[in-house]
Structure formats: C-alpha cells, structure tokens
Amino acid sequence: MIKFYKFLFISIALLFTISSCDNEEELNGTPPELEALNTEIIAAPGDEIRFEGTLADENGITEIRLVNEELLLNKNIIFAQPAKKYYLDYKFSIAENVSEKVFDVTLEVKNRADLTENWTIAVDVATSPTITGVPASINASPGGDISITGSIADNNGIETVTITGTSLSINESLDVNDAPNAYDLNYNYSIPSEAERTVHKIVLSVTSVLNRTTEQTIDLNLTGEEVTYENVYAAGGFQWVPWNPSLAYEMDQDPDNEGWFYTELPSWDGGFDEVKFLGQTDWAPNNWGLVDASDPSLGMVNDENSAAIVMPANGKNPAYYSVRFNPYELSYQIEEITEAKTPRDEMYIVGKGFPDYPNLDWNFEEAIPMTKNPYGFGEHLFLVEGLNFSDAVELKFLGQNTGWGPYDAGFVEGGETQAPVRWAQIEVGDGTADVKINDQAGTYSVLFDAYLERALIWQE
Numbered sequence: 282m283i284k285f286y287k288f289l290f291i292s293i294a295l296l297f298t299i300s301s302c303d304n305e306e307e308l309n310g311t312p313p314e315l316e317a318l319n320t321e322i323i324a325a326p327g328d329e330i331r332f333e334g335t336l337a338d339e340n341g342i343t344e345i346r347l348v349n350e351e352l353l354l355n356k357n358i359i360f361a362q363p364a365k366k367y368y369l370d371y372k373f374s375i376a377e378n379v380s381e382k383v384f385d386v387t388l389e390v391k392n393r394a395d396l397t398e399n400w401t402i403a404v405d406v407a408t409s410p411t412i413t414g415v416p417a418s419i420n421a422s423p424g425g426d427i428s429i430t431g432s433i434a435d436n437n438g439i440e441t442v443t444i445t446g447t448s449l450s451i452n453e454s455l456d457v458n459d460a461p462n463a464y465d466l467n468y469n470y471s472i473p474s475e476a477e478r479t480v481h482k483i484v485l486s487v488t489s490v491l492n493r494t495t496e497q498t499i500d501l502n503l504t505g506e507e508v509t510y511e512n513v514y515a516a517g518g519f520q521w522v523p524w525n526p527s528l529a530y531e532m533d534q535d536p537d538n539e540g541w542f543y544t545e546l547p548s549w550d551g552g553f554d555e556v557k558f559l560g561q562t563d564w565a566p567n568n569w570g571l572v573d574a575s576d577p578s579l580g581m582v583n584d585e586n587s588a589a590i591v592m593p594a595n596g597k598n599p600a601y602y603s604v605r606f607n608p609y610e611l612s613y614q615i616e617e618i619t620e621a622k623t624p625r626d627e628m629y630i631v632g633k634g635f636p637d638y639p640n641l642d643w644n645f646e647e648a649i650p651m652t653k654n655p656y657g658f659g660e661h662l663f664l665v666e667g668l669n670f671s672d673a674v675e676l677k678f679l680g681q682n683t684g685w686g687p688y689d690a691g692f693v694e695g696g697e698t699q700a701p702v703r704w705a706q707i708e709v710g711d712g713t714a715d716v717k718i719n720d721q722a723g724t725y726s727v728l729f730d731a732y733l734e735r736a737l738i739w740q741e
Contacts, residue, residue, distance in 0.1 A: 312398040313338040313390040322404045325575045327377040334369045338392040342367050346389040363393045381407040407491040410435040417611040418500040424474035433464040438490040446483040460490050478503050498583050510608045513542040517556040521728050526563050528739055530704035540609045545733045547599035548592040555589035558606045581611040599659050624660035625731045632676035636669050648682040661732035672722045677715040692716050702738035
C-alpha cells in the first residue's frame, strides 16, 4: 500500500511538472507585432478621429493602451481572454480648444508573457485656410479680361496661393511673403481670344504653413449666355436607396426667388444623415457640397470630391429637415422641422393598371395596402415593393379603403409623367390629381411619407 501511494504521489508530481513545462513552452520571447496601423491622422480641433490597426501576438495580447496627456487621451483595453489577433478601431473626440500642432500618441501593447511593444501615432491637428468673397462664377468673353478677388485667412500662416485652369493653361503661383495670416486676393487674367466658348473650371488653392489646403472652384462662363440651372436634385445617405444619383430627389424652385431650390428630407443616424446637391441625375458635372466636412464655415464647392452636409438625426426615426440651396451663390440652409404630427395607421394606393389587382380600377375597396414603418424606418413611412405596372397606370393615395374621405391624397403636379417620380409633392383634399405612367411597364416600388406628404416611385 505504501508503495502504491508513493507511486501515486510521484505520478501526480510528474503530471504537474509536465503541465507546467507545457505552459512555459506556450510562451515565447516574441513581443507583440504590428500587421497594419494608421500612423498619421490629419484632423482639426473638435474632430472625431479614429485609431485603426491590426495587432498580432502568438502569446496572446492582454492589454492595449492609447496615451497622450495633452489630448487627455488615456484609453485602456483589458482582455479577459488573451487575443492572438486584434483589430483596433477606437474613436476619440479632440477638444475644440486644443493647440494646433502634431501630437504623438503612444500605442502600447502587452502580451501574456508581459512583453510590451510601443508605437507612435502622429495626430496632426490644425484648422484649414478660409476663402471668402471669391465669386463662384464669372461671365466673360474670349479676348476679355477678368479679375478674381477675395479674402484669404489662416491662423497659422498662409504658405502658398495657386490658381489653375487646365482648359485655359492657367498655372499661377501668387507671391505670398512671410506667411501672413491674411491675404487680399486680386488676380487679373486676360482670356485668350481663341478660348473655347464653354464653361471653364478655375481652381483657387490655398495651403497653410501647417500643410492644410482649401480649394474653391470658379466657373468661368464664356458661352455668352447666363448659366442657369433648370433642375437641382438632392442625393445622399438619406435616400431610400442611399447615394443613388439616378434616383436623386428633385428639389422645387422657389417661386419668389428662382435662384433658390428647396425640399424637405428625412434623416437617420448611422450614415443616413448626409446630403449633397446635383445639377443632374449623375455625379457630374455639377456636384455641390462642402469644401471640408469638418469645417462647414469654409463654404461650398462644385466638385465631385466635395463633402456631404450633415443633417443631424440625434436618435430620431427619422428627423425631418427643411433644405434650401442656391447654386448661383453656393449657399445652403438646413433647418429641422419640429412640428408634431400623429402617425397615420394605414395608407393605400388607388388607381388602375396593376395586373395583380384586376378588380381595383379606381375601386377604393380594392385599394392596395401599403406597409407601415417599413424595415423600422419610421411610423410616417409607407411602402409597397414588387408592384407590377402595366403600360397604362394611374395612381394616387388614400388613408382608408372605406371611402374617398377623409384622407384623399393626390399630386400637386399630376398628369402624365415619366418614372421615376422623384419625391413629388402631395396635396390632400377632394379631387386631387393622380399621376399617369404610360408605356413604362415593369416592377416598381412606391414610397409615401405621410409626414412630409411626398412620394417616390421607381422601377426596381
């Protein structure tokens, strides 16, 4: 019996020794490794920035720190279970009153063997130059002279001012001495007599001593005619089919001031709160947005790379905004609509020309029911998908299928139209107009916003 217990004791001890050795063999002397990391971040005071990278360690990562005292950044990530690979994605808001300079943020990574590796991430914080008073467009003729004037400013100093125009072979670097904080622009140019009679793009570019650049595009119109915009559209994340220029929402022209176009738009959190303006149902040639998304005060520019304007949803589902835009002045206005409205319980499509509803033919009892709150995007929204249109469709909306009243909703501009119907205005009342969609058979979706009283109809 004694020999048995002695044998058992030795076996257990040996087992623990082997186990211990195995654990020690799992750890090695290799510190954490970096597979990818964004080591330079460009930002402005008040911006939200993102630290991104991929970290790996065979021993297992146990702790990650991001530290910079001046930025008041001290982020610790502690792992309950060691991770052999970690995808860093951390957002941080820079204070509005922070100094404009490069901040070195330390990324410290520790593994299960208590080995630590450090990397430095440069966060370059500075504001961009401002351009004011420079015209968005100039009308002239070949052989004539123009002047481009305005004011340029930068808190840290202006390094360069350039004016370029590829189609006119303009490539000018203006004299800027001693990095001034303010610069009065006064550039004179003689247009070649053989210049093409079209609208030429001239780009004013300003760079600061802290390597921030602001640009403004100037349309030089040599056509001999005033540049006019008959149609302006809103496109962006707010669209039911986001960022689709072919389904951009048409804006209405202000009858009291024809330079302005207006509409009302929904806005949701999660990237569905952005808007830009287009002069056509494509991204070019007219694509109006912000010079810099982080600083709307820098104004607007007509460029495919312009930044979107944000309509903050602030958790609402959705928020609603009144939106106005003037392409001649490159100015916009957004204002949240706060009027409270009771959501409707039901909505229907009434009309004729729908093969799947042969008994409809303007019979309100057979009206097509719409889905309320589609995909959870709001109690005021109603949607029908997969609706087959014949070659001759007529339609409007009802708030009930028991009669024509009390909610009879037709189109402000009814009659024959071409699909898609782009965010058309709706009016409620007896005898309101329907739209007629002829010779455009296919499968369609119909969206109705009962809060804004607007409708969208498009072929799937």
